[in-house]
Amino acid sequence: MATLQTPQDTIEILQKYNFSIRKKFGQNFLIDMHVLDKIIDAADISPDDFVLEIGPGLGAMTQRLCEKARQVYAVEIDKMLIPVLGETLAGYDNYILVNEDVLKLDLNEIVKKHNQGRPIKVVANLPYYVTTPIIMSLFEEKIPLKSITVMVQSEVAHRMQAKEGTKDYGALSLAVAYYADPYIAANVPRNCFIPRPNVDSAVITLTCHEDKPVKVSDEKLMFKLIRAAFNQRRKTLVNAVANFEELNYTKDEVAAALTSLGLDVNVRGEALSLKEFAGLAGALTI
Numbered sequence: 001m002a003t004l005q006t007p008q009d010t011i012e013i014l015q016k017y018n019f020s021i022r023k024k025f026g027q028n029f030l031i032d033m034h035v036l037d038k039i040i041d042a043a044d045i046s047p048d049d050f051v052l053e054i055g056p057g058l059g060a061m062t063q064r065l066c067e068k069a070r071q072v073y074a075v076e077i078d079k080m081l082i083p084v085l086g087e088t089l090a091g092y093d094n095y096i097l098v099n100e101d102v103l104k105l106d107l108n109e110i111v112k113k114h115n116q117g118r119p120i121k122v123v124a125n126l127p128y129y130v131t132t133p134i135i136m137s138l139f140e141e142k143i144p145l146k147s148i149t150v151m152v153q154s155e156v157a158h159r160m161q162a163k164e165g166t167k168d169y170g171a172l173s174l175a176v177a178y179y180a181d182p183y184i185a186a187n188v189p190r191n192c193f194i195p196r197p198n199v200d201s202a203v204i205t206l207t208c209h210e211d212k213p214v215k216v217s218d219e220k221l222m223f224k225l226i227r228a229a230f231n232q233r234r235k236t237l238v239n240a241v242a243n244f245e246e247l248n249y250t251k252d253e254v255a256a257a258l259t260s261l262g263l264d265v266n267v268r269g270e271a272l273s274l275k276e277f278a279g280l281a282g283a284l285t286i
């Protein structure tokens with residue numbers, strides 16, 4: 001079995017399989033073993049854990065996950081990597097490797113089948129081109145989750161943990177706040193990857209809430225209001241919501257709802273906290 005312990009190991013395996021890196025799949029392989037250790041530490045894997053790894057690549061992180069977890073379910077979109085993973089994971093028997101696009105899988109079904117529906121941990125060095133859709137679908141599909149520990153672009157990690165009134169605050173910050181507690185565990189420079197990406201990265205852990213931090217009767221409405229607010233973030237919230245094609249509220253109705261919550265009618269969405277968006281959804285449902 002080829003263990004991936006040094007940058008040289010990665011180069012050798014790429015050469016052995018004459019592997020051409022595919023940009024369209026966001027392939028940047030991690031070659032810094034200290035960073036791999038940091039991801040594994042941040043994910044806090046215990047021997048009972050069922051771990052979903054999205055995009056195992058050459059298997060450097062998968063090897064470490066297999067050593068710590070009960071079972072690793074690794075989903076890789078690139079069929080050219082399957083024989084490579086066959087070699088790098090040959091020493092382990094506690095993994096399932098699936099050649100698929102993770103966004104096409106029924107993850108609820110997989111969690112039911114392999115973990116009796118109990119919450120799982122997700123660990124990944126995510127492809128940059130599809131980071132937000134993957135995170136959002138894990139949340140929106142209501143997959144039972146303990147935590148998500150992922151390498152993402154540094155800028156995206158900062159957006160995930162941004163607070164209201166800051167420039168990074170947006171729909172992603174609010175979704176993360178609703179579902180989880182974010183914590184940036186490491187900043188990772190671009191020279192830790194082959195090939196080297198154009199941006200720096202960060203490892204972020206999202207520890208999923210057992211109980212949501214706000215009560216909201218119509219979750220879908222709240223997220224539509226959030227999308228409306230940040231679609232046109234320079235507009236007042238009244239205008240942004242009244243103009244948003246997926247919603248059917250007049251300016252007067254939105255203004256009245258804001259007033260009932262003690263908020264200024266000229267406020268912009270970027271100033272509202274998660275609790276205030278939940279309140280607005282409640283006021284517009286009445």
Ligand code: SAM
Pocket residue numbers: 025026027028029030031054055056057058059060061075076077078081100101102103124125126127128130
């Ligand atoms: N985990 C490896 C590492 O840390 O070196 C590879 C990380 S690389 C940034 C992203 C990996 O995700 C690649 O192996 C890529 O082929 C795979 N990938 C890209 N899009 C995917 C998708 N939609 N579903 C599953 N895997 C995907």
